[in-house]
Amino acid sequence: MKEEFLHFVWMYELCNKNDLHTTSGEEIEIVHPGQHNSDAGPDFFNAKVKIDGILWVGNVEIHIFSSDWQKHGHNKDKAYDNVILHVVFKDDRVVTRSSGDPIPAMELTFRDKLYENYEILLLNRQWIPCKNQIFKVDPFFIKQWLYKLSVERIENKISDIRQILLQNNQSWEESFYQALAGSFGFKKNGEPFRLLARSLPLKYLGKHKDNLLQIEAMLFGQAGFLQTAFPVDDYQSELKKEYEFLRKKFSLKPIGEHLWKFMRLRPSNFPTIRIAQFSMLIYHSSHLFSKIIQTKKPGIIKDFFRITASGYWDEHYRFGKKSTKREKRIGETGINNILINTVVTFLFLYGKSKGIADLIERAIDILESLPPEDNSIMKKWRELGIKAENAFDSQALLQLKNVYCNQKKCLSCQIGNQLILQNSNEE
Numbered sequence: 001m002k003e004e005f006l007h008f009v010w011m012y013e014l015c016n017k018n019d020l021h022t023t024s025g026e027e028i029e030i031v032h033p034g035q036h037n038s039d040a041g042p043d044f045f046n047a048k049v050k051i052d053g054i055l056w057v058g059n060v061e062i063h064i065f066s067s068d069w070q071k072h073g074h075n076k077d078k079a080y081d082n083v084i085l086h087v088v089f090k091d092d093r094v095v096t097r098s099s100g101d102p103i104p105a106m107e108l109t110f111r112d113k114l115y116e117n118y119e120i121l122l123l124n125r126q127w128i129p130c131k132n133q134i135f136k137v138d139p140f141f142i143k144q145w146l147y148k149l150s151v152e153r154i155e156n157k158i159s160d161i162r163q164i165l166l167q168n169n170q171s172w173e174e175s176f177y178q179a180l181a182g183s184f185g186f187k188k189n190g191e192p193f194r195l196l197a198r199s200l201p202l203k204y205l206g207k208h209k210d211n212l213l214q215i216e217a218m219l220f221g222q223a224g225f226l227q228t229a230f231p232v233d234d235y236q237s238e239l240k241k242e243y244e245f246l247r248k249k250f251s252l253k254p255i256g257e258h259l260w261k262f263m264r265l266r267p268s269n270f271p272t273i274r275i276a277q278f279s280m281l282i283y284h285s286s287h288l289f290s291k292i293i294q295t296k297k298p299g300i301i302k303d304f305f306r307i308t309a310s311g312y313w314d315e316h317y318r319f320g321k322k323s324t325k326r327e328k329r330i331g332e333t334g335i336n337n338i339l340i341n342t343v344v345t346f347l348f349l350y351g352k353s354k355g356i357a358d359l360i361e362r363a364i365d366i367l368e369s370l371p372p373e374d375n376s377i378m379k380k381w382r383e384l385g386i387k388a389e390n391a392f393d394s395q396a397l398l399q400l401k402n403v404y405c406n407q408k409k410c411l412s413c414q415i416g417n418q419l420i421l422q423n424s425n426e427e
Contacts, residue, residue: 001089005118006062007043008411008420009110010087011036016111022104023091026052034060041079049085051104058084066105069095117420121410127380128405130419134384137418142386145414150367150396156403157345158352176289176346177202180281183342184274186334192259192271193278196223204250205282212310216279217242223275224257225319232320235312267317273328276309292343293350296362298369301343305335336370340391367392377401 009015010033020028027050034047042059049056061083063069068088074080074095081097086105096102121129128134134142161179168174178197185193200222208214220226221243231237246252260271267273285291285304295301309328317323344363351359372378372388373395381388381397388394403409410416 001064001115002118002122003062003064004411005115006064006087006089006108007036008118008417009108009114010044010060010062012417014110014114014421016109019109020106022051022085022106024104026104028085028106031055042083047084051085056084058082060085060087062087062108064089066091066095067093069103114420117422118410121416121419122408128384128401129408129410130415131384133419134386134415136422137415141418142415146393146396146400148414149399150392151364152403153395153399154345154348154363156399157341158349161345161349172346172350173287173289174202176342179342179346180288180338181278183338184278185271186269186274186337188261188265188269189271189274192223192255192261193274195255195259196275199253199255204246204252206286208246209283209286212279212283213238214242214246215282216276216310218246218252219275219279219282220272221247222252222254223260223271224254225272225275227254227257236319262318267323268328268331270317272316272318273309273313276313276328277307277330280307280309281305289346292347293359298339298362298366301366302335302339305330305338336373336391339366339370340373340395364392367395373398 013030013033015030017030020030022028029050031048031050032046034044037043037045043062044060047058047060049060059080059082061069061074061080063072063086066086066088069075069086070093074083076098078098081099083097083103086095086103087108088105089108091105091107094102095105120133124131126132161175164175164178165172168178178194181197182190182194185191196219200218205215205218208218217226217239220239226236226240226243228236228240231240247254262270281288281304284307288304291304292301295304307330313328315322315325344366347359347366348363351357351361351363368390370391372390372393377398378388378394381401386397388397400413400415404413404416410420
């Protein structure tokens with residue numbers, strides 16, 4: 001028996017209501033099960049329960065065995081003194097508050113089929129627990145759940161942004177610049193890019209916003225690519241010269257070149273190319289976040305990121321090593337990733353923080369305007385008959401797979417709930 005299953009039964013009042021009584025024989029009526037608490041403290045807050053006709057309002061604690069109360073130290077914790085009912089699978093001892101007063105206990109009973117349905121999911125070792133059953137759930141119901149999951153995924157990302165804002169004294173432009181840098185690095189070089197942005201405040205770049213060479217010099221220099229004693233070509237030599245002047249001017253300290261990863265990356269994703277593209281974005285985009293807030297059409301926002309690295313990089317992927325001539329423009333997939341992981345999240349949080357519902361809707365509109373991500377997870381969902389129509393859908397399916405299916409949180413998943421409840425009234 002899993003304690004989380006007992007939480008599920010109590011929360012949705014799936015117990016055998018015709019036979020509710022305390023272990024000492026008093027009749028029980030559940031008026032309201034209370035608010036589920038996922039943090040420290042009792043499991044359900046503000047529950048309303050009638051015991052022998054008397055209404056009690058307070059908290060409910062749930063355990064598999066009554067003796068777990070002592071094992072968890074609740075009998076010495078005043079935070080549990082306002083528990084009005086101890087709900088258990090097996091009552092094996094009397095429990096008390098810190099004052100020594102006994103707490104009424106109730107053994108939770110439910111139909112066997114309910115737990116059997118849960119066990120089928122819990123014990124399944126396939127790609128998702130409900131792989132063989134998900135077809136039983138109404139597609140419209142799944143669509144509604146996916147909408148909630150997409151918003152939930154945005155909400156989950158917001159906590160990281162709030163931390164960045166805190167570090168930057170609530171400066172939205174500075175925080176957006178740092179988060180945007182992380183997006184340019186993608187998974188492999190996201191952290192070095194974030195370190196680079198933190199080492200080079202946006203205001204320093206702003207002082208030289210009309211000079212692309214100086215912007216490149218500061219970014220490549222802070223990235224550690226200009227520390228060489230002998231530049232490999234004239235371009236690197238120019239950057240180094242500019243950087244030495246700017247480093248002293250702003251008292252800059254570069255991060256290490258060793259932090260950057262080139263292995264197992266396509267040349268177009270080399271950090272040198274991404275830094276060159278990021279430099280061009282800075283050069284063309286003063287107060288970028290403010291512009292995004294003021295822009296209503298997703299297509300125009302997308303155009304802000306249609307940039308190409310400076311001419312030197314047409315024939316290079318790394319300093320001093322010539323290659324076939326090719327413009328180093330950010331591809332559609334790269335732009336979409338930036339919009340999904342940074343622009344949408346910042347717009348959503350800004351709208352939420354300022355009480356501007358239009359910005360929240362606009363963030364969702366951007367996701368709905370973008371094609372779905374194409375990866376192994378999306379392929380597996382398609383095989384199960386669930387196809388993402390846009391990035392809003394694919395973000396929801398990523399959330400479902402990574403947060404719910406992988407963790408077997410079927411009790412917290414509305415699809416899992418439906419499958420557990422199906423035919424549960426059968427004897």
